[in-house]
Amino acid sequence: MSTIFMNLIGFDMIIFLVAAANGVIYHFTRRSADELYRKMHVTVFVPGSKRSEQEAREELVQLRESDVVEMRNKMGRLYSVFVNLTGIFPLLGILGTVTSLLALVNDMSDVQGNFYGALTSTFWGIVFSIIFKIMDGVISSKIEDNEKNVALYLERNFARENDVPDGRR
Numbered sequence: 001m002s003t004i005f006m007n008l009i010g011f012d013m014i015i016f017l018v019a020a021a022n023g024v025i026y027h028f029t030r031r032s033a034d035e036l037y038r039k040m041h042v043t044v045f046v047p048g049s050k051r052s053e054q055e056a057r058e059e060l061v062q063l064r065e066s067d068v069v070e071m072r073n074k075m076g077r078l079y080s081v082f083v084n085l086t087g088i089f090p091l092l093g094i095l096g097t098v099t100s101l102l103a104l105v106n107d108m109s110d111v112q113g114n115f116y117g118a119l120t121s122t123f124w125g126i127v128f129s130i131i132f133k134i135m136d137g138v139i140s141s142k143i144e145d146n147e148k149n150v151a152l153y154l155e156r157n158f159a160r161e162n163d164v165p166d167g168r169r
Contacts, residue, residue, distance in 0.1 A: 011096040011121050018092060019128045022085040026135055029078040033142045036071045039063065040149040065157055072150045079143050086132040093125015 100118035104111060 015124045032075040089125045089129035093122040096121020
């Protein structure tokens, strides 16, 4: 039992701290993606909904291109950090394993404890990698949808701004 505790306050603590940080980044990424999703879908007017066509048009007029681009960039930065942190969990597990095995070379008196420590680091690295990979699967479709919607919005906005009154471009 003391070996488990020593590992938790040792290298495994680094893995748990990175996991907590990645969880916080996931939360902000999800919130940012949801906000952009809502902003991009105000442009749709559905007859019979609680919003009138006029309200939908007013929201569309208030939507500024610079705001949309900034929201997309923020979402992209957060998502990039999340994905990169998710990718290092197996590496952290391997690093913990190597660190524990190197300690084994210096101190052969506690072979079982050091070997157990090596395995727990690998275990936690794999567990958090799986958890965050599943979370990535949940959010990646919304990120892709947002990217497509922003690209379509920017394309339409560019075409609208460059229209000549007599219909020629």
